Amino acid sequence: MKIHIRNGRVVDPLNQHDGIADIYVAAGKIVAMGTAPADFHANRVIDASGLVVCPGLVDLSVRLREPGFEYRATLESEMLAAAAGGVTSLACPPDTDPPLDEPGLVEMLKFRAKNLPGPRVYPLGALTQKLEGKLLTEMAELTEAGCRAFTQADAPLTDTQVLLRAMEYAATFDFSLWLRPQDVSLARGGIAHDGAIASRLGLPGIPALAETVALATILQLARATGARVHLSRLSTRDGIAMVRAAKAQGLAVTCDVATSHVHLCENDLVGFDAHLHLTPPLRALRDRDAIREALRDGSIDALCSDHTPVDEDEKQVPFGESSPGASGVELLLPLTLKWARDMGVPLIQAIDLVSWKPAQILGVPGGHLSVGSYADICVFDETAEWQVSARALMSQGKNTPFLDQPMQGRVRYTIIDGHLDFEAP
Amino acid sequence: MNPQLTADGRLRHLLTLDGLPRAILTQILDTAESFMDVGEREVKKVPLLRGKSIFNLFFEPSTRTRTTFEIAAKRLSADVVNLNIATSSQTKGEAILDTVDNLAAMHADMFIVRHSQSGAAHFIARNVAPHISVVNAGDGRHAHPTQGLLDMFTIRRYKGAFHNLTVAVVGDVLHSRVARSQIHALTTLGVPEVRVIGPKTLLPAGVEQMGVKVFHNMEQGLAGCDVVIMLRLQNERMRGALLPSAQEYFKFFGLTPEKLALAKPDAIVMHPGPMNRGVEIDSEVADGPQSVILPQVTYGIAVRMAVMAMLAGGNS
Amino acid sequence: MTASLPDAATLIDALAAAIAPGFDPDTRIVGIHTGGVWVAERLHALLRSPHPIGQLDISFYRDDFSRIGLHPQVKPSNLPYDLENRTLMLVDDVLHTGRTIRAAMNELFDYGRPASIKLAVLVDRGGRELPIRPDFAGLVLDVPAHQNINLSRLDDGHLSLSIA
Numbered sequence: 001m002k003i004h005i006r007n008g009r010v011v012d013p014l015n016q017h018d019g020i021a022d023i024y025v026a027a028g029k030i031v032a033m034g035t036a037p038a039d040f041h042a043n044r045v046i047d048a049s050g051l052v053v054c055p056g057l058v059d060l061s062v063r064l065r066e067p068g069f070e071y072r073a074t075l076e077s078e079m080l081a082a083a084a085g086g087v088t089s090l091a092c093p094p095d096t097d098p099p100l101d102e103p104g105l106v107e108m109l110k111f112r113a114k115n116l117p118g119p120r121v122y123p124l125g126a127l128t129q130k131l132e133g134k135l136l137t138e139m140a141e142l143t144e145a146g147c148r149a150f151t152q153a154d155a156p157l158t159d160t161q162v163l164l165r166a167m168e169y170a171a172t173f174d175f176s177l178w179l180r181p182q183d184v185s186l187a188r189g190g191i192a193h194d195g196a197i198a199s200r201l202g203l204p205g206i207p208a209l210a211e212t213v214a215l216a217t218i219l220q221l222a223r224a225t226g227a228r229v230h231l232s233r234l235s236t237r238d239g240i241a242m243v244r245a246a247k248a249q250g251l252a253v254t255c256d257v258a259t260s261h262v263h264l265c266e267n268d269l270v271g272f273d274a275h276l277h278l279t280p281p282l283r284a285l286r287d288r289d290a291i292r293e294a295l296r297d298g299s300i301d302a303l304c305s306d307h308t309p310v311d312e313d314e315k316q317v318p319f320g321e322s323s324p325g326a327s328g329v330e331l332l333l334p335l336t337l338k339w340a341r342d343m344g345v346p347l348i349q350a351i352d353l354v355s356w357k358p359a360q361i362l363g364v365p366g367g368h369l370s371v372g373s374y375a376d377i378c379v380f381d382e383t384a385e386w387q388v389s390a391r392a393l394m395s396q397g398k399n400t401p402f403l404d405q406p407m408q409g410r411v412r413y414t415i416i417d418g419h420l421d422f423e424a425p
Numbered sequence: 426m427n428p429q430l431t432a433d434g435r436l437r438h439l440l441t442l443d444g445l446p447r448a449i450l451t452q453i454l455d456t457a458e459s460f461m462d463v464g465e466r467e468v469k470k471v472p473l474l475r476g477k478s479i480f481n482l483f484f485e486p487s488t489r490t491r492t493t494f495e496i497a498a499k500r501l502s503a504d505v506v507n508l509n510i511a512t513s514s515q516t517k518g519e520a521i522l523d524t525v526d527n528l529a530a531m532h533a534d535m536f537i538v539r540h541s542q543s544g545a546a547h548f549i550a551r552n553v554a555p556h557i558s559v560v561n562a563g564d565g566r567h568a569h570p571t572q573g574l575l576d577m578f579t580i581r582r583y584k585g586a587f588h589n590l591t592v593a594v595v596g597d598v599l600h601s602r603v604a605r606s607q608i609h610a611l612t613t614l615g616v617p618e619v620r621v622i623g624p625k626t627l628l629p630a631g632v633e634q635m636g637v638k639v640f641h642n643m644e645q646g647l648a649g650c651d652v653v654i655m656l657r658l659q660n661e662r663m664r665g666a667l668l669p670s671a672q673e674y675f676k677f678f679g680l681t682p683e684k685l686a687l688a689k690p691d692a693i694v695m696h697p698g699p700m701n702r703g704v705e706i707d708s709e710v711a712d713g714p715q716s717v718i719l720p721q722v723t724y725g726i727a728v729r730m731a732v733m734a735m736l737a738g739g740n741s
Numbered sequence: 742m743t744a745s746l747p748d749a750a751t752l753i754d755a756l757a758a759a760i761a762p763g764f765d766p767d768t769r770i771v772g773i774h775t776g777g778v779w780v781a782e783r784l785h786a787l788l789r790s791p792h793p794i795g796q797l798d799i800s801f802y803r804d805d806f807s808r809i810g811l812h813p814q815v816k817p818s819n820l821p822y823d824l825e826n827r828t829l830m831l832v833d834d835v836l837h838t839g840r841t842i843r844a845a846m847n848e849l850f851d852y853g854r855p856a857s858i859k860l861a862v863l864v865d866r867g868g869r870e871l872p873i874r875p876d877f878a879g880l881v882l883d884v885p886a887h888q889n890i891n892l893s894r895l896d897d898g899h900l901s902l903s904i905a
Contacts, residue, residue, distance in 0.1 A: 320544070473802075
């Protein structure tokens with residue numbers, strides 16, 4: 001399949017390109033930019049006039065819910081949703097049932113995903129067996145099976161000695177560990193940020209200390225072991241400050257935040273909408289503002305959707321009984337664009353946070369539009385306005401706190417490996 | 426925006442006192458005043474809610490609260506159905522919404538809801554048909570608005586007004602829905618100084634943002650108070666990481682005659698019940714001349730009648 | 742548009758004069774909130790009743806509660822005596838459909854069983870919907886259904902009737 005993307009505004013952070021250009025795709029690769037190669041006859045010409053052409057998005061956390069949680073979502077539905085969100089590569093956490101702690105499970109998932117249209121699926125391996133936080137998984141075997149990094153996802157790791165050993169072992173083979181900093185004991189029983197709003201609403205709190213105390217431990221262990229650590233879903237101002245300081249001291253850590261936490265905060269919980277029950281909890285306004293600023297100054301390396309589709313019944317209960325998480329892979333782009341507009345950040349810098357930078361963290365090809373690279377491309381309309389609704393979302397999970405809210409920016413085409421996997425109706 | 430009010434500002438549900446205008450709180454108290462003598466008449470009921478069905482939906486058992494709502498509803502001539510869901514359909518795994526829909530199909534007019542989760546009453550109110558009103562009879566740690574109102578009624582009866590009072594709420598504010606409702610009502614009604622007194626382990630984060638002054642010491646906190654509200658300390662919290670023992674709690678935060686003497690001489694002592702004598706309150710105080718704990722119970726019925734009467738009318 | 746009506750005080754005087762001949766001093770006078778209480782207070786003075794007057798707020802007995810809801814300012818009913826076997830003089834300002842009187846009688850019976858009830862009104866404007874008639878009326882007037890007769894109390898305590 002040969003595709004000619006005509007007259008679009010090509011925004012490519014790696015190559016610092018932002019301008020109108022034509023892109024030519026053949027045999028799964030970008031074969032030229034600007035002028036067509038000799039004898040190029042497109043099967044498909046995409047008129048991208050007035051549209052933005054950028055690297056396909058790389059999402060560091062998309063739950064596909066297989067195996068085990070097919071009642072919440074299926075591989076088919078979620079890969080389609082990801083493609084509709086302009087995502088061409090995604091990391092999927094191991095908190096499936098059973099968890100991705102054996103090579104066979106990883107291979108099966110990769111095999112299933114490969115035969116479906118949609119993004120490249122990069123499983124994250126379980127750091128410990130059954131995610132129980134006790135025994136290490138066969139990380140080398142899992143890496144061979146295709147795992148890009150190891151994580152507990154949101155499962156607790158209470159034993160600091162296990163964490164130390166995991167880091168030492170991972171450092172031996174230069175495996176990457178993705179850790180969401182949250183002290184299990186300090187967070188115990190909590191469902192909302194321990195602050196004025198949770199106090200008013202009588203929701204048991206998760207203090208910001210749960211994040212900073214865990215971060216202190218992780219950063220110390222990372223320094224001592226030299227393990228490659230990526231910090232997932234930071235949520236607090238103080239946590240961000242610790243990571244910023246650690247980076248300044250030369251520690252090679254990276255970190256991400258979820259798009260919900262860029263736009264929402266504890267104040268939104270008044271009314272007890274279970275769609276706002278998220279992990280980590282929505283923090284105070286000052287934390288949200290710190291996240292927005294840290295994305296601008298580069299202290300936070302990537303934005304992800306933390307896509308967590310749940311069954312509608314799991315949200316149709318009182319706040320504290322609801323399953324945490326939000327469906328978000330289709331909102332990754334518009335929410336990133338909204339942040340950029342709110343903050344006056346150039347488009348190219350915003351795109352960087354959801355393409356090139358996360359591709360580097362995940363250690364995969366993609367995330368840029370260099371000639372000769374994989375043709376993973378997103379074409380979107382920066383100004384298109386739409387409203388979030390159950391019908392507008394392809395994901396089986398309709399659980400989003402942004403339901404009924406207006407969005408600006410919508411994906412028109414998603415090209416993955418040279419195939420047009422999504423085309424807006 | 427406020428899910429408790431209709432478009433024209435009338436009470437639609439009673440879920441929390443947080444954010445209710447002062448005029449509505451005052452109207453409830455005034456209406457309750459008119460219901461006060463119904464219990465003393467030859468016929469102890471008025472025909473106001475004749476033909477209305479009120480369902481007591483108790484997902485968390487509480488004979489005491491359920492009974493006061495039941496008496497209040499019956500004095501309004503409503504038909505009352507008690508459902509102790511904690512021991513019936515919930516254990517069979519029936520979702521709350523299914524229970525609610527089933528009862529709505531039986532032509533319920535009002536749900537009195539108690540649930541262990543904060544926000545449960547909001548959740549049910551969001552999901553009921555437009556003609557059904559929801560009264561929160563206690564949700565998790567969040568709110569217990571009728572208790573808060575009956576406490577305000579008690580204070581107004583004994584002190585006449587709110588604008589010149591110093592009120593202290595003492596004890597386990599962290600886990601107390603009663604304390605939250607009291608604090609919102611007191612600040613809305615214009616009490617210039619609301620204090621909370623307790624150890625740091627029992628006060629919620631950022632509690633001062635609810636408009637209260639924080640004390641960790643009874644001697645300082647009680648000085649000059651007109652009203653002292655003691656909170657119940659749950660048994661399971663008397664020993665553990667929050668407190669070392671009931672004895673030590675009583676020593677520092679229990680209300681004794683000596684500590685009460687620091688408040689104004691005419692200060693009243695309140696407690697939402699049931700009391701732990703010798704833990705949060707000394708018997709001598711509980712049964713003493715400054716205690717208004719029993720009148721609180723009596724007023725509770727009139728206040729609940731007022732709330733139900735205001736909710737049930739004008740929507741059919 | 743307000744048409745002129747007879748002076749309220751003059752009407753009350755006339756009403757008292759009509760009641761006085763057969764008035765048993767043991768009768769308890771009960772006014773219906775709000776206008777009825779004002780009239781009852783005057784009658785109480787004019788008839789030199791030795792007993793305090795009773796006040797009735799019929800909000801809890803209205804038959805249109807489901808439709809229009811609770812009146813925002815309900816006053817407590819106050820009957821400072823036992824009603825059992827008493828003779829009552831029920832007093833209201835304007836008698837119209839009769840529904841208020843029905844509600845008032847229902848309420849009275851919830852306090853006890855009176856021996857008899859007589860009804861005195863300042864104005865009987867017609868338009869009855871229930872089989873109720875006054876024993877004493879200061880003024881009988883045929884008023885079209887769309888018009889309202891109101892008794893109001895001025896700052897100086899004087900009562901004033903108006904039609905609108």
